[in-house]
Amino acid sequence: MVRLITHNLLACHVKRCTTNNFPLQLKDVQLALREAEFNADFLRGFMPRLEWTALVQAACQVGDDSLPLEAPEMVDDEFLKNLHHVLLEIHIEEGAMVCPNCQHVYPISNGIPNMLLAENEIG
Amino acid sequence: MSTKVTATVVDSDPSLYEENHVHQVYDQIASHFSATRYKPWPIIAAFLSSLPPGSVGLDSGTGNGKYLPLPIERPGSVWTIGLDRSRNLLRAARTAGQSTREVVWGDVLGKSWRDGAFDYAISIATIHHLATPKRRMDAVQRLFECVSPTHGRVLIYVWAIEQDAQSKRQIPTSTDQSALGQDVFVPWVLTSQTAPRKPNRQHVRDEADLAVDTQPVEPQTFNRYYHMFAEGELDELVRCAAVNLGLAVGASETDADAGIEIVQRGWERSNHYVEVRRWRRA
Numbered sequence: 001m002v003r004l005i006t007h008n009l010l011a012c013h014v015k016r017c018t019t020n021n022f023p024l025q026l027k028d029v030q031l032a033l034r035e036a037e038f039n040a041d042f043l044r045g046f047m048p049r050l051e052w053t054a055l056v057q058a059a060c061q062v063g064d065d066s067l068p069l070e071a072p073e074m075v076d077d078e079f080l081k082n083l084h085h086v087l088l089e090i091h092i093e094e095g096a097m098v099c100p101n102c103q104h105v106y107p108i109s110n111g112i113p114n115m116l117l118a119e120n121e122i123g
Numbered sequence: 124m125s126t127k128v129t130a131t132v133v134d135s136d137p138s139l140y141e142e143n144h145v146h147q148v149y150d151q152i153a154s155h156f157s158a159t160r161y162k163p164w165p166i167i168a169a170f171l172s173s174l175p176p177g178s179v180g181l182d183s184g185t186g187n188g189k190y191l192p193l194p195i196e197r198p199g200s201v202w203t204i205g206l207d208r209s210r211n212l213l214r215a216a217r218t219a220g221q222s223t224r225e226v227v228w229g230d231v232l233g234k235s236w237r238d239g240a241f242d243y244a245i246s247i248a249t250i251h252h253l254a255t256p257k258r259r260m261d262a263v264q265r266l267f268e269c270v271s272p273t274h275g276r277v278l279i280y281v282w283a284i285e286q287d288a289q290s291k292r293q294i295p296t297s298t299d300q301s302a303l304g305q306d307v308f309v310p311w312v313l314t315s316q317t318a319p320r321k322p323n324r325q326h327v328r329d330e331a332d333l334a335v336d337t338q339p340v341e342p343q344t345f346n347r348y349y350h351m352f353a354e355g356e357l358d359e360l361v362r363c364a365a366v367n368l369g370l371a372v373g374a375s376e377t378d379a380d381a382g383i384e385i386v387q388r389g390w391e392r393s394n395h396y397v398e399v400r401r402w403r404r405a
């Protein structure tokens with residue numbers, strides 16, 4: 001599955017594409033919403049490791065504007081619930097991720113992103 | 124089932140060789156392979172249980188995703204993303220442990236993550252499928268690169284020349300090159316008898332599975348390529364990968380800014396393993 005938790009970790013790895021290669025832009029996405037078990041400890045622990053701006057931007061691209069533009073210093077339950085939903089409950093089933101730098105297209109099909117490159121594209 | 128392991132030589136372009144003797148094989152045996160691989164090994168389970176809540180990691184070469192649901196005693200406190208080259212194995216990994224998992228179709232030599240994105244990475248029974256020393260070292264380097272430079276932890280398992288006494292595999296007597304490991308073929312026989320005995324709870328059966336199961340009884344043998352590691356060979360790979368990345372090897376040395384420390388190493392169930400932690404001087 002591609003949820004935004006994974007999207008926040010992925011970067012373009014085409015040969016010599018090393019700057020502005022993150023975050024990948026979501027394109028033509030088909031979404032599915034599935035409930036996931038809420039785990040506040042996970043969310044609190046993972047928050048500092050997130051690229052926040054990339055997450056907010058990706059959330060907007062899938063139609064969710066519940067997150068603040070800047071990561072809050074104090075987190076309350078409502079915020080954690082929103083973060084949980086954005087990270088773990090929105091599944092991108094079909095579509096693509098496009099590199100903002102070299103425009104390479106990484107397709108997503110049946111919920112699985114294809115990050116394979118052709119031999120001549122590998123760095 | 125006793126499996127006869129035979130010596131082999133990598134005689135073509137290594138990536139092509141892996142395509143023919145690893146990737147295609149796994150795609151074909153995926154559903155049967157998956158049904159035999161459901162029990163996590165203890166040291167790996169302990170490693171995953173030791174991670175603080177909020178940790179996010181990579182399972183590079185996740186196969187059917189058997190490590191994705193761990194730690195079993197506190198599910199959801201840690202997230203492991205599974206990467207594999209076999210799309211058919213990923214279908215199983217996607218729902219490992221009866222929950223939706225995060226899986227990515229990719230190559231262990233790829234670098235499709237922002238640098239240092241993960242808190243940990245595991246690579247279990249995967250690097251031994253790469254066909255040259257350089258490619259095996261590159262794979263280790265990728266693991267080091269994808270974890271945090273300040274605290275990232277990496278656990279690697281590879282198949283050993285030194286086999287468990289209980290292993291039914293017959294290993295060819297080694298040549299004088301044994302210190303360098305040995306390239307072998309390990310057969311996988313697909314017959315009606317090797318169909319999953321217990322209905323597999325770990326993966327969704329789909330068209331591809333059914334297609335395999337309904338094939339006639341004619342047994343088919345698929346040879347998978349492995350590089351069997353000699354004692355000390357994995358440590359050497361880890362050392363070289365660290366040096367290539369400009370990382371010192373050892374516990375926070377005084378004259379280095381950054382490095383890796385070998386936390387544990389050993390041999391378990393016919394495999395060599397090593398756990399490494401990255402560190403950086405504040």
Ligand SMILES: [Zn+2]
Pocket residue numbers: 012013014017021099100101102103104
């Ligand atoms: Zn790019």
